[in-house]
Amino acid sequence: FTHAWIADSQMVWADPYQCLALCAVNTQTIKLGTNVTNPSSRIAPVTACNFATLNALAPGRVIMGIGTGNTSRRTLGMPAARLSELRTHAEVCRGLWKGETVPYQEGDRRRQIRFLRSEVEFINLKDPIAIYVAASGPKTLELAGEVGDGVILFGVVGDSLLEYTLSHIRRGAERAGRRLKDIYILVATAFHLTKSGESLTEIQQAVGPLVTSECNIFALSVRDPSELPPDIRDELMAFKNAYRTPDAPVERRHLDLYSGYCLEFKPEHARLVTERMIKQTTLTGTAEEIRARVTRMAAFGVQQVAIAGGQSAIANFARNVIHQDQIGRP
Structure with a gap:
């Protein structure tokens, strides 16, 4: 594996x-992220310091x-962050990592901030x-194409979802003069x-929690359902509630x-998690x-596949997919 991701x-x-941090001091080459x-759990200067510290390790x-x-x-009963907050958080972090003095705001207070001792080994800029x-x-998706060095897509496996997401990423990239x-x-x-002979119920237990979460987010992320891929639109929107x-x-x-959430499959979701939606949103087969x-x-154009799951799923993927064929290595 080339990357390790922590939720x-x-x-x-x-x-x-x-x-x-534990991963950093116990590895030499794998990338970590x-x-x-998100922009709401920690203020941007704290996020920037966290990553700059990891970058030293x-x-x-x-x-x-x-x-x-x-x-x-x-899971706190709170709404997700606004896109403007996401953009600002990323901009503050990126500027601080460049060693710049950047604008920072809390409420009505606007200040200029920078790392004050970046020359010492506490952090790595x-x-x-x-x-x-x-x-x-x-x-x-368009914001990601505009400001991201990369984009993380959840459960985008089938052709329809790939075409849908990549078209919006492209639109954002072109708006910023990028490709x-x-x-x-x-x-x-x-x-x-x-x-062989495995039932749909057994497969639902394995991947159903993530299928439900991913499809629910797709359904909640559009104001107009017509924006979704037409061939799976109704099935995606069924996850809205x-x-x-x-x-x-x-x-x-x-x-x-x-x-x-994301861990246990609930019986009421069985009618939604069909074989078709499993194929659209997971690597199952x-x-x-x-x-x-x-x-x-x-x-x-997908350059990396990240396997969500425990150690057994990751080991199983390495043993049966990567080691058998290096095409599309994660």
Whole structure:
């Protein structure tokens, strides 16, 4: 593997920066990043310092993956960040990493900030830190194409979703005078190697939590459903209310609503997670089918596939997909 990604959702996973620091001091070549942080969990100067510190531990191997924080915010019962906040957060971090003095604002207070002791070894500003923007909706995809060194796509495996997302990334890139081929495209997705005679129910248990999360975000990310790919539009929009608001006080209803989010498959989602949607949003199938799909994704311009899941899924992918065929290596 060439990259290792750590999630940043404080109510679901461990703290990413402690994990990444451990990774940094125990590796030499693999690139390390968040998949993904957001503008709301930490102020931009703290985020910038976190990555600059990691860059001192793993020089030139650090990537900031950042999005609007769907998971980390919704599990708090809070809305995701606005695109303007995402843009500003990225701009502040990028400027600080360049050693610049940058504008910074909290409420009505506007200040100029910079790292004050960048010449010492606390942080590393010499080696560049890339910014990859995670995106699903049209406006976020275009922002990613405009400002990101790379783009992180969740569950974009089928041709229809690839065409949809890449067209919006291209639009944003061209608006900024850039080309799509200049932007690194990464797809993070679930992986499941099917067995002979395996039932749909068994496959749903393996990949269903991520299929539901990814498709729900696609459905919530568009104001006009007609923007979605026509051949899977209805199936995607069916996920819009996958997480129904429970009959509970607003102060605590998210605790039930997102219990087991991304981790546990809920029976009420079985009718939504069809074989067709599994194929559209995950790498599920035989080893030969998965290698063919990864090759197809590479033809669209995808440069990396990141496997979401535990150690067994990652080891299984390495053993049965990578080692058998190096095409589309993650």
